[in-house]
Amino acid sequence: MISDDLLRAQLPHTLRQVDLPALGELYRGKVRDNYTRGDRMVMITTDRISAFDHVLGTIPFKGEVLSRLTTFWFDKVKDIAPTHLLAAPDPSVMVVRQARALPVEIVIRGYITGSLWRDYQAGKAGAYGIAWPAGLRKDQRFDQPIITPSTKAEYGQHDEPISEAEILRQRLVAPEVWREAIAVAQRLFARGQEWAASRGLILVDTKYEMGISGGKLTVIDEIHTPDSSRYWVADGYAERFARGEEQEMLDKENVRQWLIKEHGFSGHGAPPALSDEVRVMLARKYIEVFERLTGETFASPIGDVGARIERNLRATGYLPA
Ligand SMILES: Nc1ncnc2c1ncn2[C@@H]1O[C@H](COP(=O)(O)OP(=O)(O)OP(=O)(O)O)[C@@H](O)[C@H]1O
Ligand SMILES: [Mg+2]
Known part of the structure; x- marks a missing residue:
């Protein structure tokens, strides 16, 4: 498991949003920035975390964990039904078929x-x-x-x-x-x-x-x-x-519990800011679930996620070189 020092080192480089209008028309969800052109959509999973329908901040490597887990699972279920996945030009990006x-x-x-x-x-x-x-x-x-x-x-x-x-x-x-x-x-x-x-x-x-x-x-x-x-x-x-004890949870419930227990916040008014300590704790939970499910050790370079995505999209022709 990646060290807390590395998770802390990534805190200033997390991906809050992507501004790449050349990819098409933008629909910004709570977590993903989605660019549509024709019947193709470029879904960029940012590091944003939301709870109770509020965006709270960013978590190191969260976008990459979610996007890689989705492509992992799509591969495991492809005999059950077609999925929208066309390509994954970056660990945080899926190119998908636009659906109704x-x-x-x-x-x-x-x-x-x-x-x-x-x-x-x-x-x-x-x-x-x-x-x-x-x-x-x-x-x-x-x-x-x-x-x-x-x-x-x-x-x-x-x-x-x-x-x-x-x-x-x-x-x-x-x-x-x-x-x-x-x-x-x-x-x-x-x-x-x-x-x-x-x-x-x-x-x-x-x-x-x-x-x-x-x-x-x-x-x-x-x-x-x-x-x-x-x-x-x-x-x-x-x-x-x-x-009658709480289960050991490895999911977003951890942030809901933190909001309720530490701040009495359950969706009304302005959400509290996430401390760096809780951002690192949550990153560990996301990475733990990734590692358990895939059997892989999670590793990703420390640095600007947005710059990496742009580089990969240029290298694969989704953005002009
Ligand atoms: N293949 C697809 N075709 C069309 N829409 C899609 C496809 N895959 C995902 N979506 C939509 O793209 C968006 C993904 O962004 P994100 O997950 O951040 O949104 P969200 O915050 O969950 O939902 P909201 O739309 O309420 O903001 C969602 O609205 C989802 O329904
Ligand atoms: Mg969503």
């Missing part, structure tokens, strides 16, 4: 935790149209993974829970496309859980985005990253669950 995104995000959960647990406890988990059994306990495993869709909100808006019946009634997705999308999500999740288990991790839940590209249902965005998924350490899960 479904207006819903497909969240699939193997365990009850997080926002679903809070809603279930408060008797407010009805929006998904699912008959929840009584007496579930926090972090309990479901017999079968459960899909809890949410609407994909416009920039700056919060995603909202929605039921399958509502998706179909409002014709947000055609019935046959929806059926295929949930079947694909179930297969992707089963594959993800199986691989994670073989690496000592539990893939607890995740979110898929899908779209139509070239007339085919296509997996888009990122998959099975610690931003879009929860990961727990498998070793000791049962004991912690039995004792």
Whole structure:
């Protein structure tokens, strides 16, 4: 594992944003800077971290970890469904096929935790149209993974829970496309859980985005990253669950917990600034999950990420030389 000294050395060089108008039309998400031209999109994963829909700052090597994990997983699931990936000209960049995104995000959960647990406890988990059994306990495993869709909100808006019946009634997705999308999500999740288990991790839940590209249902965005998924350490899960203790989390929940516990922040008002200490701690979590899943030791040169990306895009012809 990369040393804290190296992580600290990268703090001043993290990638906040990219300004390369020659790549096309810019759509800046919370985490990615996306440049579209024609039916091709250059997705640059910056080092920005968001929580509760606020961008909080940057984390060393986060963009590279997320982008490399997504290409890693796309390769593992390519027999299940087509993905949008065309090329990866830099460790933080994916060139993808632009898709017509479904207006819903497909969240699939193997365990009850997080926002679903809070809603279930408060008797407010009805929006998904699912008959929840009584007496579930926090972090309990479901017999079968459960899909809890949410609407994909416009920039700056919060995603909202929605039921399958509502998706179909409002014709947000055609019935046959929806059926295929949930079947694909179930297969992707089963594959993800199986691989994670073989690496000592539990893939607890995740979110898929899908779209139509070239007339085919296509997996888009990122998959099975610690931003879009929860990961727990498998070793000791049962004991912690039995004792009612928190699970050992290797995902974005760490930053949410830090915000809530240290600053009482859960999304309202201006978010607190991340200390360098917490930025380094979070970088370690992202890198740990990368190393566990891939079996590789993470290494990346210290230095300006934006300059490297530009160099790689020129060398591969996406930018004029
Ligand atoms: N192949 C694709 N075609 C079209 N859109 C895509 C594709 N892959 C990803 N996207 C969209 O590109 C954006 C990626 O940027 P990012 O992940 O930073 O956004 P976000 O903050 O999650 O979402 P928001 O759009 O709410 O800002 C998302 O809006 C995602 O839905
Ligand atoms: Mg996103």
